[in-house]
Each structure stands twice: as C-alpha cells, then as structure tokens.
Amino acid sequence: MDRPKFRLSKLSGDLIFKTVVGLFAFGIIVLAFLLFRELFIASSLSRNAFGAGFLTTSTWDPVKEVFGALPFIFGTLVSSLLALLIAVPLSLGIAIFLSELAPEKLRTPLSFIIELLAAVPSVIIGLWGIFILAPFIRDYLAPPLSTYLGFLPLFQGPMYGPSMLTGGVILAIMVIPITSSVSKEVIMTVPIQQREAALALGATGWETTRIAVIPYARSGIFGAVILGFGRAVGETMAVTMVIGNSPHISASLFSPSYTMASVIANEFLETAASKLYISSLIEVGFLLLVVSVIINIAARILVWKLLKVERGAA
C-alpha cells in the first residue's frame, strides 16, 4: 500500500486540471474582450470621421467615402421583427402541439425534425429562398397583399422578389426551430399539478393551456423569443441572398433592403482601396456586436425579473 504518495499525485493532478480548465474558461472572457477592443480600435477612423452621424445618416457611398449605417440598422431591426411576427405564433403553436397534444410516438420524431431544421446550413436555405421562396412571394403572396392591403404603405410599390418581406420570411424559417424547441422544453416543465388545477375546474384542453400552462411558462417562452430574435439579428448568409442588398429605407416591405450582417459579408472584399471604407464596415460590425449583446443582456434581465416575481412570490 502506497497511499500517501497516491494521494499526493492525485492532488497535483487536480490542481493541473483545475488550472487548465480555468484557463479555458477565462480564455473565453479574454477572447470576447479582445474582440470588442479590436473592433473598437479598427473602427476609430470611421468614428472620428462621422461621429454619431454614422448611426443616423443613410448615405452609403464608397466612391465619395461617405458612410452612414442607418439603412443597415433599419434593415436588420425590421427584418428581424418581421421574422418574429411570423415565427412567434407559429413556434408557439408547434410548441403547444408537441408538448400538450401530440401522442408520444409523434412527439419525438417531430421534435427531432424541427431541431434538424436548425442544422440546415444557411446558404442552403438562402438558395431555396432565391429559387423558390422569392418567386413564390412575388407571384402569389405580393399580388393579393397589394390588392387588399395596398392602402397601407407597407404593401405599396413594385415587388421583384428579393425584398424585406422575403428576408423576413426566410429569417422566420430560421428562427422557428430554436424558438419552438426552447418553448417546447419550457412548456414541458410546467408541473402536472397546474394542468390538473385547470382541468378540475372544468377547463377544456385549450383553456387549460391558456390559463394554466402558458402563463406559468411565459418567462421561459419570452426567453425563447429573444433567443430567436438574437438569431435573426445575427443571421447573415440566407438573408443576404434574398433581401435585395440595397441600402435604402422604405416603408414598403416589397422594396429591397440591407442588413448589417449582409453589408459586411458583401462588401468586405471590395474595401482594399479605402481605409475609411473598411473602418466603416468594421464599425457596422461593432454595432452589430453591441446590439446582439444588448439584446441578450436585456432578455436575461427581463427573464430574471419575471422569474424573480414568480419565485419571490412562491
């Protein structure tokens, strides 16, 4: 028996292990910090040249070297909100079906397929968007919209296929897997006692979902929606392929638009000649990072608050 020695080596092994994984964890924080710092420094040229006007002007002219990012900010926010508008009701429906109504045999394969949808490379979804979705929206969705709702500025003007609307629909498709699967998980954590409380009062299946399940799960569902929003804001490839890539602000969903992520992806290789151009694109990237971080922080604070209300009360 050689016990003390054995223990000693185990102790130092623990220490090494702790140090190594600690460094990994710390490395992430350092990496994130360096990313911020790098983007901030590299965008200084643009920030000095345009100041706050970068956020509020909408001229994007590489030839004259005048850059304003408002159209991209507008495009990102509107396309993402449009995506949520479409995706949230659908995702909730999917989540409720999977968690409350679907028989066990159907639930597992369906959940699996929906989660697989999240694994489809976005360039593939983009291709489908160009060849199938955009013509479909142009030929079948836009005409009735402009006929019946054409009095709204949202549905005015010509529609060529690539547009804010198409971008929003594509983003919605990409948001649905994450929002619905997280919502489903959240809904499934609602205690059976809550459902029984409603059922015993004489609630139907739908009423049980409405008065007992959804309210109980609402903070988690809210988190799922924000996760989807984060995905939509950061999504690059598919939306670039269908949104039309034109830096203009228009009230119409039929007109082409541009997002922050798309402009970086599209124009980065063209910037070699101009330092100010590249710096401006980096500033767009910096803004995108800041917006994403703010969305996530805001979501978490809201979710914490809601949870605290419920727990504090419990």
Place this chain on the structure above:
Amino acid sequence: MQNKITVETLNAWFGTNHALKNINLSFQENRITAIIGPSGCGKSTFIRCLNRMHEVVRGAKVSGKVLVDGKDIYERDIDPVDIRRCIGMVFQKPNPFPTMSIYDNVAAGLKLNGMKDKKILDKTVEESLKKAALWDEVKNDLNKSGVSLSGGQQQRLCIARALAVEPEIILFDEPCSALDPISTSRIEDLMIELKEKYTIVIVTHNMQQAARVSDYTAFFLYGELIEFGETNQIFKKPKEKSTEDYIVGRFG
C-alpha cells in the same frame, strides 16, 4: 339522507396495471366519507375516477358506473369537462395559479364559464373566500399573487377556487399532506363546516384525520375495497382482519 354518488363495479387501469377492481360504494349527501389505505392501494385513483380526472393520464382506462344523483357520469354522450365543472377537487399540493392574483384564482372557474359581470364576480369571490375561511386574512390583498400566501392559506385558496363554481360535491385528495399541523386543523374544521352544504370525499393516508373528520370510512387495499362503514365502527370494531391490522399499524 340519500346517496349522492353511487359507484358500481368500477375498474380502473394504468396501461396494463389493474389499479381498481370491482369497486361498489355509495356516498351520502352532506356527509364526509374518508378513503384510507396504504400507498398504492388505489385510493387516489379511485377519487380521481369520481370527477373523470383519472382519464387525463396517458394510458389510463376506466369501466363501470359512477352515478351522481342517479345519472352515470361515464355515459357516452357526457363531456368530462361538464362533470368537472360540477364536482370540485382539491389536490395534495396546493396548486394556485402562480401568475394570477388571489382574486383571479378564485374567479378562474367562473371566468371559464363565461361570467363577465364584475358585480357577480366580486360577490362570488368574497363568498367563496369566506366559505373557505380565508377572507379575513386576504381581503386587503386580493390583487397579490396567489402564491404569496403560506402553504395552508394557498390550500384554502384552492378550496375557495373550487367552491366558486358552486359544486355539490368536493373531492379532497390528501389535502393536508403538505401542510403543518395548525394549517391541517384549520382545513379539517373547514371541511366539517362545508359538509352542511356539500358532499365531501376525502382521501387521506392519515388515519387520525379520517377518524376526526369523517362520518364514513372506506378501507382500500391492493385496488380493492376491503371494508366500508361508519367511521366509528371502522376504527373501533373493524370486521375485516386486514382493516384492523392497518388501523392498529401492523402495516402501511
């Protein structure tokens, strides 16, 4: 005194597990009937058959009759939702709706029935909370969350919620098992008050509780009804050997 509920050859299953076997039993109006027995004897399953809650569990099945005022609640054209509206149920763990206020918890059943008249709602909420002996403690906090109350208060809130829809029968499924002794005795007092107007069935694993509150007692074992009679008789002179063994604590 007449029979409010009559159970005839009731059988219940979970999948292939035969949980209740040929139960025949009657419950008298305005009386408290306790159902006792060791864990797994089918007593909870039985009470959940009385308002068709058993069948909400996946794989659950029932056969037989449950006559309420002479009408079989398992008849084919009857919607279980309607049955549950006339038979209140209080569960083991207090389960108020956490996102609703005290007021909304009590009003939840009425609102499900489509009641919108604020005056009637106000009145029913007050009356139900009074009947549940909770009004004095919460009358100034009706807008507070239902889960801000203590465990015993939450359980009385759940009783008020069940009373608000004006049922004739109330089923209590081990209503005090998560409560402290003081809260337990308040709920017991409450049940005795409530029996003047309601028919009450209570499942309990606490034999003293059955002895304290009930008029009749049924003893279940392995899914079968072993003995039924007046509570006094069951506890003092049980006819069956296994009833006596359970009551004096030889098993269970």
